[in-house]
Amino acid sequence: MARLTPEQIAHFQSEGYVVVKGLFNAARDLEPVRLEYEGVLDRLATELEAKGTAASRYADLPFSERLIRLCQDSKRVLQQHFDFALPNQNIKADTPMWVGPAVFNLLHNPGLLDAVESLIGPEIYSNPVQHIRLKLPEDRAVRDVNGKILDGVTAWHQDNGVVLPEADETNMLTIWFPLWDAPVESGCLQVMPRSKERGLRDHCPLPGGLSIPQKLLELGHATPVPLQQGDALFMHRLTCHASLPNRSKNVRWSFDLRYNPIGQATGRGAFPGFVARSRAHPETELHDAKKWADMWHETRRTLAQMEQPKPWNRWDAKAEVCA
Ligand SMILES: O=C(O)CCC(=O)C(=O)O
Numbered sequence: 001m002a003r004l005t006p007e008q009i010a011h012f013q014s015e016g017y018v019v020v021k022g023l024f025n026a027a028r029d030l031e032p033v034r035l036e037y038e039g040v041l042d043r044l045a046t047e048l049e050a051k052g053t054a055a056s057r058y059a060d061l062p063f064s065e066r067l068i069r070l071c072q073d074s075k076r077v078l079q080q081h082f083d084f085a086l087p088n089q090n091i092k093a094d095t096p097m098w099v100g101p102a103v104f105n106l107l108h109n110p111g112l113l114d115a116v117e118s119l120i121g122p123e124i125y126s127n128p129v130q131h132i133r134l135k136l137p138e139d140r141a142v143r144d145v146n147g148k149i150l151d152g153v154t155a156w157h158q159d160n161g162v163v164l165p166e167a168d169e170t171n172m173l174t175i176w177f178p179l180w181d182a183p184v185e186s187g188c189l190q191v192m193p194r195s196k197e198r199g200l201r202d203h204c205p206l207p208g209g210l211s212i213p214q215k216l217l218e219l220g221h222a223t224p225v226p227l228q229q230g231d232a233l234f235m236h237r238l239t240c241h242a243s244l245p246n247r248s249k250n251v252r253w254s255f256d257l258r259y260n261p262i263g264q265a266t267g268r269g270a271f272p273g274f275v276a277r278s279r280a281h282p283e284t285e286l287h288d289a290k291k292w293a294d295m296w297h298e299t300r301r302t303l304a305q306m307e308q309p310k311p312w313n314r315w316d317a318k319a320e321v322c323a
């Protein structure tokens with residue numbers, strides 16, 4: 001059992017977040033995931049080279065550098081090829097994603113689920129609001145025609161603000177962790193301790209995503225959370241957080257997962273979640289990686305055939321607070 005200590009639980013409850021050092025064993029828990037993504041990267045490189053989009057497969061380069069070159073050559077952020085969720089809009093039958101077995105195992109990691117159980121109880125649903133993030137070093141990032149970095153820093157927000165109101169009263173829990181070290185200069189997350197006390201704040205839809213206007217933030221309280229490989233950050237759904245810019249030489253590669261007690265709304269019901277752990281009804285747990293992948297493929301097929309007009313958030317860019 002990797003249950004959290006009473007001190008860690010108390011920290012989460014008062015501050016709205018807690019860092020758990022060494023939650024994952026790098027060789028046992030993270031290396032299989034990195035290897036699986038190496039395969040994804042290799043196939044993508046081959047495809048981009050064949051299309052003439054990339055000058056080379058860059059097969060001799062290390063993982064991070066290889067990805068940077070492929071992004072630069074293709075002038076695209078290639079994150080969606082690695083992500084284990086669909087985007088929020090414009091889903092097509094061939095929208096790329098990666099729902100491989102090593103990623104599924106990560107969602108089931110026993111130590112991770114023990115820690116989650118300490119915070120939300122033993123009936124645990126894997127919430128499909130989940131992402132991989134590949135943040136390129138800012139000096140080599142892909143930019144739009146106006147020179148703005150694509151997929152750069154994540155603006156201040158609460159995860160509760162990003163999901164639909166049906167998840168407002170839930171115990172949705174966010175876990176953020178890097179695949180390799182994420183020091184401050186690599187653009188780790190920053191959190192605002194105790195910010196959950198003021199409830200859900202107004203968010204404004206901006207081209208880069210939803211964000212809380214500066215005037216509603218106590219920016220002086222921002223606390224960077226550098227993590228080493230194996231560490232994880234647990235956040236309450238109302239904790240304000242953002243990322244810092246990546247000023248390092250490496251891609252900042254991270255996962256953010258969410259769990260909620262079984263039976264509560266996920267806030268993104270169009271996407272498939274699953275029972276990750278149930279002490280009451282273990283027979284309902286999903287342990288079949290292929291079934292999980294099939295659910296995502298089926299969701300993609302269905303959504304691609306539907307009108308997808310509804311923005312998946314509650315915020316209005318024309319609201320006074322956004323002016
Ligand atoms: O990784 C990032 O830059 C943002 C992550 C985030 O907002 C989250 O994990 O909820």
Ligand SMILES: [Fe+2]
Nearest residue numbers: 157158159241
């Ligand atoms: Fe977030």
